[in-house]
Structures are given as C-alpha cells and as structure tokens.
Amino acid sequence: MSVYPIIMTQSQFTHRDNLHYPFEERGLQFGDGIYEVIRIYHGTYYLLDEHVDRLFRSAEAIKIKLPFNKEEITHLLLELLERNKMTTDGKVYLQVTRGSAPRDHIFPADVLPNIYAYVGDQPRNLELLQNGVQTITQRDIRWEYCYIKSLNLLPNVLAKQAAKENNCYEAILHKDGLVTECSSSNVYLVKDGTIYTHPATKNILHGCVRMAVERFAGELNIPFIEESFEVEEISLADELFLSSSTSEITPIVKVDNLDIADGKPGKITRQLQEAYETDAKIQENNTKHTV
CATH class of the missing domain: 3.20.10.10 (D-amino Acid Aminotransferase, subunit A, domain 2)
Structure with missing residues (x-):
C-alpha cells in the first residue's frame, strides 16, 4: 500500500517521517489501544459514521477517554484526505492508544492518548x-x-x-x-x-x-x-x-x-x-x- 505523506497525529497534521513516540508506549508494549480501517472510494469515505461510532464504542469498552467528540474526529479525517489531495480508492488506518508512560500494567494517570491516522491507496480487487x-x-x-x-x-x-x-x-x-x-x-x-x-x-x-x-x-x-x-x-x-x-x-x-x-x-x-x-x-x- 502506497502511504500518503501527510498524517494526522493528535489534532495536528505533519509529514509521516516526523511521527515519533517514546519506546515506553502502551500500544507497543501492551497492545493497549484500538483502531479502525475505513474504506475510501474516489477520495470519499464509505461508512464513515459507522466507523466513528465503533471507534467510540471500543474506546469506552477499554476505558480510553478520547480527547475529541465524533464531529471533531470526523472533521479531522476529512481534512486528512484534503491535505493529501486524495482522489483514488484507498483506506485510512486510525489508531488510538492509552498513551506513553513508564511501563506498568495499571493505567497511567493524567496521560493523553496517542492518536494517529494515515491514508494509503488500495485499488479494488475486482x-x-x-x-x-x-x-x-x-x-x-x-x-x-x-x-x-x-x-x-x-x-x-x-x-x-x-x-x-x-x-x-x-x-x-x-x-x-x-x-x-x-x-x-x-x-x-x-x-x-x-x-x-x-x-x-x-x-x-x-x-x-x-x-x-x-x-x-x-x-x-x-x-x-x-x-x-x-x-x-x-x-x-x-x-x-x-x-x-x-x-x-x-x-x-x-x-x-x-x-x-x-x-x-x-x-x-x-x-x-x-x-x-x-x-x-x-x-x-x-x-x-x-x-
């Protein structure tokens, strides 16, 4: 999959090469996080609302407090396509982890979730x-x-x-x-x-x-x-x-x-x-x- 250069991280946008997290990251060390994969056709999301709803259900189930509401994350995902000038068939990968903190099974206090999303081409397999x-x-x-x-x-x-x-x-x-x-x-x-x-x-x-x-x-x-x-x-x-x-x-x-x-x-x-x-x-x- 060819990944586009601009990614969304937290509520900002940056080049994919600039995304770095500490090695003590709960998604990396515990799998302590959630994700979504959203299909894109001709630069347009398919079933976007359904995926956003499920993201929030998953976050609630594992007690991650998301720092945005559904309308805000939807806007960020739409802006991600615009910034990449995405017009083809593809997909977005969106990941949220509990955050970066010293390794401990217990949830860390006052730590913000780590969030990122990126876009890639994926033609239909006709x-x-x-x-x-x-x-x-x-x-x-x-x-x-x-x-x-x-x-x-x-x-x-x-x-x-x-x-x-x-x-x-x-x-x-x-x-x-x-x-x-x-x-x-x-x-x-x-x-x-x-x-x-x-x-x-x-x-x-x-x-x-x-x-x-x-x-x-x-x-x-x-x-x-x-x-x-x-x-x-x-x-x-x-x-x-x-x-x-x-x-x-x-x-x-x-x-x-x-x-x-x-x-x-x-x-x-x-x-x-x-x-x-x-x-x-x-x-x-x-x-x-x-x-």
Whole structure:
C-alpha cells in the first residue's frame, strides 16, 4: 500500500517521517489501544459514521477517554484526505492508544492518548470480487471480547498466515463447532434463500460492512438470520461469502479444498455486491454535494 505523506497525529497534521513516540508506549508494549480501517472510494469515505461510532464504542469498552467528540474526529479525517489531495480508492488506518508512560500494567494517570491516522491507496480487487476466494477453517483461539476492535491481533495474524500458507485468502474461525467469523472479516452462509451469520455478540467484531449487508438484505427482501451455523454445514451451503471494509462482499467458492455448491459465486452474493456498489456511489455523491 502506497502511504500518503501527510498524517494526522493528535489534532495536528505533519509529514509521516516526523511521527515519533517514546519506546515506553502502551500500544507497543501492551497492545493497549484500538483502531479502525475505513474504506475510501474516489477520495470519499464509505461508512464513515459507522466507523466513528465503533471507534467510540471500543474506546469506552477499554476505558480510553478520547480527547475529541465524533464531529471533531470526523472533521479531522476529512481534512486528512484534503491535505493529501486524495482522489483514488484507498483506506485510512486510525489508531488510538492509552498513551506513553513508564511501563506498568495499571493505567497511567493524567496521560493523553496517542492518536494517529494515515491514508494509503488500495485499488479494488475486482478479480477476487468477480471469481471468489478459497478459505480454510481454523479453531478460534481469540479472547472473549472480539467486539472491541483492539490492537491485540496475534491470533488473527496466525490464522491469516495459516491461510496464506495453504494458498487461501482467509481463515474461517470456529469455536466449539460453531463458526464465528474470519481472521479479518465477517462470514455468511446462504441456504434455501436465507442468509445466516453469527449474532452480533461479544464473540465477533460488529463489522460496519456487516451492518450494511443486513441493511441490503432487508431492502432486497432476503431473510437475514443472526444464527450461528456449524462447520459441518459449510459443505451443504448454497453460497458462502465474507465481508469487510477492504474485502467488500467477496464470494467464497472453496473451503478446505471443497467446492461450495458448484464452485461459483451465487445469486444472492451477486445481489448484495450490486447493492454495495450502488450504496457506495450514493454516499460518494451525497458527500460531494455537501462539501
């Protein structure tokens, strides 16, 4: 990913080479922080409000007091795109940690959070969106608060690496035989015209695109059931797909070397992809008209 030169740090803007933190930084030493990844199309954020809302939910969950309100951080993120003259497809990475302080498990007193955000190009992977991807299954070994978008991602990293080593795009995680989500995306099973996915509990990340998928399903009159499905049910699925800010809505055509149905993206997945593209264009147009 090509990173643009101007970054946002605290509530200021500077060149990326000027960003430095002390070695005693709680995000570095404890993973004591949160983050968001926000998709950009043609220089316009997609689902920005949803990501900002989740940032505040995550901060509250781990007791980080953010030094700005939602309107202020939204303005800073918009200014970040303007300062970089961003007009292409890409993403923003935004990170907040509890701050810099002498290493101690106990929260430091009177320390400001460390905040930064940067922009990078990321073209859409049209080939994967069109043809689908292969995945593997892996046991879910993560902690019990996956709804927090925290920096503690080692289990996710290990699962994603296992997928790569098996020439796959993603790893579908399961706990006690029930599918939760993927290493960096939500996952859905389609059977007899109905979409099934794990309920939005503490055991999964409440994806912003996941919320959009539910909305699209309602608009298309496709039943959307928040109900866990078992690993064994994957082989019987009519369709399988995943979603995330960077993967959009991607068909899964093979799991553990077994084809899903006929091994091709399904009708409902295609309908949702079309709804996604339409929604992204609407948000882009609305943003341009209000700027």
